[in-house]
Amino acid sequence: xxxxxxxxxxxxxxxxxxxxxxxxxxxxxxxxxxxxxxxxxxxxxxxxxxxxxxxxxxxxxxxxxxxxxxxxxxxxxxxxxxxxxxxxxxxxxxxxxxxxxxxxxxxxxxxxxxxxxxxxxxxxxxxxxxxxxxxxxxxxxxxxxxxxxxxxxxxxxxxxxxxxxxxxxxxxxxxxxxxxxxxxxxxxxxxxxxxxxxxxxxxxxxxxxxxxxxxxxxxxxxxxxxxxxxxxxxxxxxxxxxxxxxxxxxxxxxxxxxxxxxxxxxxxxxxxxxxxxxxxxxxxxxxxxxxxxxxxxxxxxxxxxxxxxxxxxxxxxxxxxxxxxxxxxxxxx
Amino acid sequence: xxxxxxxxxxxxxxxxxxxxxxxxxxxxxxxxxxxxxxxxxxxxxxxxxxxxxxxxxxxxxxxxxxxxxxxxxxxxxxxxxxxxxxxxxxxxxxxxxxxxxxxxxxxxxxxxxxxxxxxxxxxxxxxxxxxxxxxxxxxxxxxxxxxxxxxxxxxxxxxxxxxxxxxxxxxxxxxxxxxxxxxxxxxxxxxxxxxxxxxxxxxxxxxxxxxxxxxxxxxxxxxxxxxxxxxxxxxxxxxxxxxxxxxxxxxxxxxxxxxxxxxxxxxxxxxxxxxxxxxxxxxxxxxxxxxxxxxxxxxxxxxxxxxxxxxxxxxxxxxxxxxxxxxxxxxxxxxxxxxxxxxxxxxxxx
Numbered sequence: 001x002x003x004x005x006x007x008x009x010x011x012x013x014x015x016x017x018x019x020x021x022x023x024x025x026x027x028x029x030x031x032x033x034x035x036x037x038x039x040x041x042x043x044x045x046x047x048x049x050x051x052x053x054x055x056x057x058x059x060x061x062x063x064x065x066x067x068x069x070x071x072x073x074x075x076x077x078x079x080x081x082x083x084x085x086x087x088x089x090x091x092x093x094x095x096x097x098x099x100x101x102x103x104x105x106x107x108x109x110x111x112x113x114x115x116x117x118x119x120x121x122x123x124x125x126x127x128x129x130x131x132x133x134x135x136x137x138x139x140x141x142x143x144x145x146x147x148x149x150x151x152x153x154x155x156x157x158x159x160x161x162x163x164x165x166x167x168x169x170x171x172x173x174x175x176x177x178x179x180x181x182x183x184x185x186x187x188x189x190x191x192x193x194x195x196x197x198x199x200x201x202x203x204x205x206x207x208x209x210x211x212x213x214x215x216x217x218x219x220x221x222x223x224x225x226x227x228x229x230x231x232x233x234x235x236x237x238x239x240x241x242x243x244x245x246x247x248x249x250x251x252x253x254x255x256x257x258x259x260x261x262x263x264x265x266x267x268x269x270x271x272x273x274x275x276x277x278x279x280x281x282x283x284x285x286x287x288x289x290x291x292x293x294x295x296x297x298x299x300x301x302x303x304x305x306x307x308x309x310x311x312x313x314x315x316x317x318x319x320x321x322x323x324x325x326x327x328x329x330x331x332x333x
Numbered sequence: 334x335x336x337x338x339x340x341x342x343x344x345x346x347x348x349x350x351x352x353x354x355x356x357x358x359x360x361x362x363x364x365x366x367x368x369x370x371x372x373x374x375x376x377x378x379x380x381x382x383x384x385x386x387x388x389x390x391x392x393x394x395x396x397x398x399x400x401x402x403x404x405x406x407x408x409x410x411x412x413x414x415x416x417x418x419x420x421x422x423x424x425x426x427x428x429x430x431x432x433x434x435x436x437x438x439x440x441x442x443x444x445x446x447x448x449x450x451x452x453x454x455x456x457x458x459x460x461x462x463x464x465x466x467x468x469x470x471x472x473x474x475x476x477x478x479x480x481x482x483x484x485x486x487x488x489x490x491x492x493x494x495x496x497x498x499x500x501x502x503x504x505x506x507x508x509x510x511x512x513x514x515x516x517x518x519x520x521x522x523x524x525x526x527x528x529x530x531x532x533x534x535x536x537x538x539x540x541x542x543x544x545x546x547x548x549x550x551x552x553x554x555x556x557x558x559x560x561x562x563x564x565x566x567x568x569x570x571x572x573x574x575x576x577x578x579x580x581x582x583x584x585x586x587x588x589x590x591x592x593x594x595x596x597x598x599x600x601x602x603x604x605x606x607x608x609x610x611x612x613x614x615x616x617x618x619x620x621x622x623x624x625x626x627x628x629x630x631x632x633x634x635x636x637x638x639x640x641x642x643x644x645x646x647x648x649x650x651x652x653x654x655x656x657x658x659x660x661x662x663x664x665x666x667x668x669x670x671x672x673x674x675x676x677x678x679x680x681x682x683x
Contacts, residue, residue, distance in 0.1 A: 022592045029588035041587050042508030046516055049501035052557035057523045060534035067533055075537055133364060136357035147361045149670045150368050156662045156673075158616040160634040164641060164655045165375050168648070175374055178390040207368070212677070219678035239353045268529045271618045275638055289529050289619070296533050297623055304533050311530040322525040 064315075067308030073301050080305070087309035108310060110283040111291040118202060118287060119266040126206045127213065127259055134217035135247070148218070152211035159271030162208045167191070167276055170200060191277055194284035201273045201285045208272055209265065213258045220254030221247070253328070260325040267317055288314055372659075379652040380462040386648050397461040401426050403443050413437065413454040420449065424457060466653035474650075476657065478629065479636040482548060486632060487614040490552045494561060494610045495603055501557075502565035502599075503591050507577060517566075524559045528620055539624050550624040551632070555613065561606045568602035569595060605676040615662065633658045 032044050063077065068087055070080035095102040100109035137148055154162060169176050170190040177187035190196045224247065232242050248255075270289035273279075279286035279294075288310065296307030374393075378386065381395040400409035403426045410426035413435075425437035430451055437447040437454075470476050504510075505517050528535070535554050536545075544550030572595060580590050596603070618634050625631060628639065637658055641651055666673065 022588075026586060026588055030586045033587050039508035039510035039513075042504035042510040042513060045500040045504035045508075045591070048497040049520070049557045049562065050516065052497065052553065053520065053523055055538060056535055056554040056557070057526050057531065058519075060531035060538065061526060063534035063537060064531060075540060077537070132360065136360050136364075139354065139357060141354075145671065147365065148674060149666070150365050152674055153372075153663075153666060154368060156612060156616075156666055157659055158634045158637075158662075159618055160637045160641075161655055161659045164637065164651065165371050167641075168375060168378060168652065169371050173387070173389040173391070175391055181390060207371075211368075215674055215678045264527075268527060270529070275641070292529070292532060293619065293623070297536070308533045311532065315526070315530040318527060318530065319525045326521070326524075 061315075064308045064312055067305050068312055069305075071305050073303060075302075075304065083305070087305045088313075091306065091309055091313070105306070107283060107286060107294075108288075108291050111286050111288040114198075114284070114286060115267060115269065115288045117198075118269055119263065122202045122205055122266050122269070123259065123262045125202070126210050127255070127262055129206065130210050130213040130217055130258065131251075131255070133210070133214045134221055135243075137214070137218055138221040148215070151214055154208045155211040157208065159208065160275050162204060163272045163275035166200065166204045166207075192281055194281055197277050197281060197285050201269075201277060204276060205266075205269060205272055209262075213262060216258050216261075217251065217254055220251050224250045256328045257325070260321060260328060264318060264321050264325065267314070267321070375652060376656060379466060379649075379656040380464070381649065382461070382463040382466075383647070383649045385463075386652075394460055395462050396458040399457040399459040401440050403438050403440050405443050406438070410438070412457040414457050415449060415453055416455050417453040418449065420447065421453075425449070427454070463649065466649045467657065470650055470653050470657065474640075474654075475629075476636075476654065479631050479633045480657075482630060483615060483633040486548050486551050487611055489548075490556055490614045491607055491610040493552065493556045494558065495607060497557060498561035498606065499565050499596060499599065499603065500591065501562050502569055503595050505562070506566045506569040506572075507574070507595070520557075520559050520562050522559075523557075528554065532620070532623060535620070536623055545624055546627045546630050548630060551617070551621050554620065555617075558610075560609070564606055565599060565602050568599050572598050601676075604672070605679065608673055608676050 029044070033041050036044065066077050067080075069082060069084060070077065071083040071086060072080050074080050091105050091108050093104040094100075094109065097103075097109075100106050100113060103109040133151055137144060137151075157165075168174060171177075172187070172189055176190070180187055188196060190200055228246055228250075229242065232246060237245070268289055269287050270293065273285055273287065274290055274293075277285040279290050292307045292310050292314070295303050295310065377393050377395070378391075382397060385392075385395055385397055399412040401412045402409050406426075406428070410428060413425055413427050415421050415423045415425060415437075423439070425447065426440050428436040428438050428446065430436065433451050434448050435451050435454055437449050439445070439447065501520070505513060539545050539550045539554075542550075544553065576594055576598075577590055580594055585593070616634065617632070618638070621632050621635055622638070625635060628636070631639065637651075637654055640654055
């Protein structure tokens with residue numbers, strides 16, 4: 001007899017609106033059904049999705065090729081002069097490949113080397129820490145839900161928010177320097193020094209993302225049957241051996257998936273570091289995606305062709321990683 | 334003896350406690366500090382006035398120098414505690430200081446000026462939260478405009494994502510038609526094309542379709558996600574075909590079967606995709622930055638980013654805006670923590 005709660009009323013209203021909209025589609029769909037016999041009605045369901053894919057994923061790859069093969073700074077391809085492989089040659093021209101400063105597009109090579117270094121450090125430490133955290137979380141006991149939530153929370157934050165939180169902690173008169181002074185240590189301009197800025201870029205991106213990978217690994221750990229451990233306890237197996245002989249092998253599939261996902265994400269690092277350091281000081285935290293963004297959109301003279309060429313090189317790397325992911329994700333049957 | 338300790342520390346239904354339990358507890362507590370203190374610090378700092386933010390070493394709570402109104406004096410005067418001399422312990426208002434001597438007034442008896450050495454004075458501090466950081470932000474900057482843009486983009490994009498991806502997943506899991514497997518393979522192949530590598534062409538397409546500086550320019554490119562199709566298709570494969578056959582017997586149209594039978598039964602998978610979509614959209618940065626360059630259409634992250642360029646010296650506003658940006662996410666997470674973490678763990682993709 002009680003009036004429905006406001007939440008319930010809202011839900012009912014939304015449900016009715018949604019139902020009405022769906023009913024409107026009923027008539028045209030019936031018509032299509034009458035025309036398309038058998039399973040071919042399936043096409044009607046696939047078309048909306050496929051058109052968005054076509055327009056914003058497949059077509060763009062072809063346009064990327066057109067841009068990469070043309071020069072100038074016009075946006076519309078018809079107005080761009082054909083230059084063949086000149087963009088790629090310019091990007092890849094180096095007198096000494098180990099020294100980015102000898103390259104025609106030195107920013108690109110700084111980006112390549114920084115990204116490579118970042119990927120190795122960030123993925124290595126992050127997957128390691130996620131594993132340790134998942135192991136620590138995977139024990140019965142009070143407060144586990146709380147700990148899991150705390151580690152996951154930063155994943156939900158916008159990269160801009162993440163960067164500003166840490167910028168505030170790391171600034172010259174920030175709390176980190178205050179703590180160091182209290183301990184009698186020297187304060188630093190953390191983001192104005194190439195080495196420390198790079199360190200904090202890695203740290204902050206681990207801070208922001210490790211909760212996600214921890215969660216996947218935790219799910220993997222919880223899928224390991226308990227009786228295996230009980231058998232090990234029967235034999236008084238020490239913890240380290242329990243980990244090496246039981247946990248690690250059984251967790252390996254999840255661990256590999258996490259590793260590849262983290263690699264794919266790390267290669268595309270941009271958002272939080274760009275807000276945190278702006279790519280500096282100098283070029284010390286400029287990564288590949290920032291090069292693409294800057295070359296294509298932030299410069300005075302927009303070099304779309306150069307940006308597209310760099311995108312295609314990045315796409316090559318990502319494609320290799322994705323093939324690896326699909327290989328690993330496929331269940332062994 | 335060791336048997337006794339073991340009996341006392343053993344717990345029902347699990348292995349005995351060992352050093353690894355203590356190590357993991359210590360690790361988790363340390364983790365809580367690293368993960369959460371910076372956020373807490375942000376919240377505490379956002380309540381400080383511009384002046385208190387510049388204090389070094391900083392305090393956690395917003396301590397401000399106290400001020401007092403003295404009869405006969407215009408405005409407020411700083412309140413000082415006398416630490417030495419005959420008046421030690423008294424609280425006096427500082428009128429001015431000349432060299433090393435300060436001229437002080439007793440707020441109770443303001444008639445007489447008391448000269449006191451500056452070194453014997455310490456400012457009196459009191460707790461004062463600067464809510465004006467937040468109210469100014471809402472009054473002077475278009476905060477709700479950005480907030481609305483973000484909400485609109487997140488909601489519309491998520492609804493469209495759920496609709497068209499579930500339609501595709503339905504067709505791919507419940508029909509046999511020529512080209513079905515090719516379509517599925519094609520969609521999976523787009524996993525290899527993240528938005529970062531089609532930035533330039535998508536800008537061209539958005540420009541051609543007149544979507545630059547429109548929220549639809551942000552929404553459309555990401556609504557068809559291979560992850561979503563894959564997730565939903567795998568789930569729909571587990572829905573028995575008998576249900577669909579029975580509905581066909583009752584002369585239900587294919588469209589009705591999709592949205593009256595298959596869609597409600599896929600609710601758990603739809604919820605997971607909805608969580609992902611909201612997360613992606615609310616936090617999206619690079620593509621909106623490319624396609625939106627008029628500040629009236631900015632989303633919250635973009636507004637925040639452009640703020641930090643403009644307001645570099647005005648940290649009190651910047652911090653308040655950061656707090657307002659993360660607050661909705663935090664509140665949602667507090668309520669849906671369990672379902673969000675479990676949903677993501679169960680998907681295990683992307």
